[in-house]
Amino acid sequence: MLMRLKGNINSITTAVCLMFITLAGCEKNADHVGKNGAANHEIAMNDSTAWEKVVDGLNFPEGPAWDGKETLFVSNCYGGWITKFSGGRADTFLTARESPFTFGKTNGMTFRDGYLFACDYGIGAILKIDAEGVTEIYANGFGGKAFNRPNDLAFAAGGNLYFTDPKSYSKDILDGRIFRISANGQMVQVMADSLGFPNGITFSTDGRRLYVCESAFARVLRFTVGPDGGLAKKEIFVELPGGDPDGIACDIEGNLYVAHFGGGAVYIIAPDGRIKQKISAPGKKPTNLEFAGEDLKTLFLTEVETNALYKRRVDVPGVKL
DSSP: OOOOSSOOHHHHHHHHHHTTTSOOGGGGGSEESSOSOGGGTOOEEOOGGGSEEEEOSOSSEEEEEEOSSSEEEEEETTSSEEEEEETTEEEEEEEOOTTTTOOSOEEEEEEETTEEEEEETTTTEEEEEOTTOOEEEEEOOBTTBOOSOOOOEEEOTTSOEEEEEOOOOOSSOOOEEEEEEOTTSOOEEEEEEEESSEEEEEEOTTSSEEEEEEGGGTEEEEEEEOTTSOEEEEEEEEEOOSSEEEEEEEBTTSOEEEEEETTTEEEEEOTTSOEEEEEEOSSSOEEEEEEESTTSOEEEEEETTTTEEEEEEOSSOBOOO
């Protein structure tokens, strides 16, 4: 999710588009997989009506997280609550509170072993929340300092947790990082740095690649994941000008789904970086998405122009987390 503090969206979008004339910064250290931009590959689908609105009245919804059973949880980034959606009904799961502490401001979330893990950009930490809403701080910083603005997170197969930690939305100030928390929660390591606002994050279907949206450059990066979980061979996987690649998820065929904030679409990208499909979103600012349901063929989407949660059916199941 792109948290803009100064927020002239039109100027930011223009700057992102102009970036493709002369790319600078970390691009010179990255190979390029998807060599052509979205305009040359997209298959337009004006089917935004296929989305079904299931919850409205949200406040900058983000980080949809499926518990693997029957409930989807959603952050309200500019509000003080986490929404849960189950059985066609939306309720408040947890409200922000300082004492006893619950959370500051949540963003990306995911489930593992019955716990909800959340990026708390309000206090610069990663949280672990149980089914009753009891919260503990899973990791509160690195090198004696709180994280900057934890954004999104994903578990590797072995239980190590990777998350993005952006700071400046800039092509010149490359202060974004990717961290890893060990499976036992005891060790925090920097896995990559010098990134331009790293955002959505997810693993490939086979776990051998890590995808990360680099929003300031309007592109998705791909890293090779080594046997020890280290990241190598950073490459530009796909460029999506005209908006900001935000939340991402993979299906079982290895296709990457990208919520295109400001671009009003969800892109489906093939494993070789080709844009297979462009699905119109129900608003201009989709932030994140999640596969859910018993067959993992229900795609949920958070969208902030309408401040709502949507769903639609897809043909290929998502990857089971």
